[in-house]
Amino acid sequence: MRTICDTLLDDARGGTLTAPGTTEVLPTLRRLTEVLGMPSHLTVAADGPPLKAGVPPALLERIVSPFLSNACRYARSHIAVRAHRAPDGVRIDVIDDGPGVPPPFAGQLFEPGRRTDPGDGHGGVGLGLPLARRLARFADGEVTYDRGHTPGARFVVGVPAG
Structure with missing residues (x-):
C-alpha cells in the first residue's frame, strides 16, 4: 500500500516518474524479487542479450510488483517472470x-x-493492477x-525499449 501511495503522490507532484530513464531489465526484476521476498519457486529469466527498458528502475518495479505479489498469493507451485x-x-x-x-471477472481486472473475492483472506483493496496499468500507459x-x-x-507488461 505504501508503494502505491508513493507512486500516486510522485505522479500527482509531477515528480521523478516523468523523468526519462533507462533500466537494465533483468537486474531490476531480480532486485524486485529480493525486496518483495519472493518464494523459491519463482524463476526470473530474460531472452537474448541484456534488455534495457526506456523507463526508470523505480517505475518498472512499481509496474511489475502487483503482478508478482498476486502470483505469490495464488500460485500453487510455480511462478515465472520472463523478459524478452x-x-x-x-x-x-x-x-x-x-x-x-474467473472468466466473468476478467473484464473488471483493471x-x-x-477484487475477484474480497473475502479470500488476502490483503489488498483492488488498486495494484489499475495503478500498474496507469503507470505503464x-x-x-x-x-x-x-x-x-x-x-x-x-x-x-509492455514498456518502451531503452
Whole structure:
C-alpha cells in the first residue's frame, strides 16, 4: 500500500516518474524479487542479450510488483517472470500456476477497487493492477491479461525499449 501511495503522490507532484530513464531489465526484476521476498519457486529469466527498458528502475518495479505479489498469493507451485524483446519495446510476462482469473471477472481486472473475492483472506483493496496499468500507459506502455492462458494466469507488461 505504501508503494502505491508513493507512486500516486510522485505522479500527482509531477515528480521523478516523468523523468526519462533507462533500466537494465533483468537486474531490476531480480532486485524486485529480493525486496518483495519472493518464494523459491519463482524463476526470473530474460531472452537474448541484456534488455534495457526506456523507463526508470523505480517505475518498472512499481509496474511489475502487483503482478508478482498476486502470483505469490495464488500460485500453487510455480511462478515465472520472463523478459524478452518485442517489436515495440520490452515485454515482461508474469505467469503462475494458480487458479487464474474467473472468466466473468476478467473484464473488471483493471477497474479500481475491484477484487475477484474480497473475502479470500488476502490483503489488498483492488488498486495494484489499475495503478500498474496507469503507470505503464503513462510510460507509453501497456499491461494486459492473457485470457487464453490456462491453467493459472499470465500478465504481460509492455514498456518502451531503452
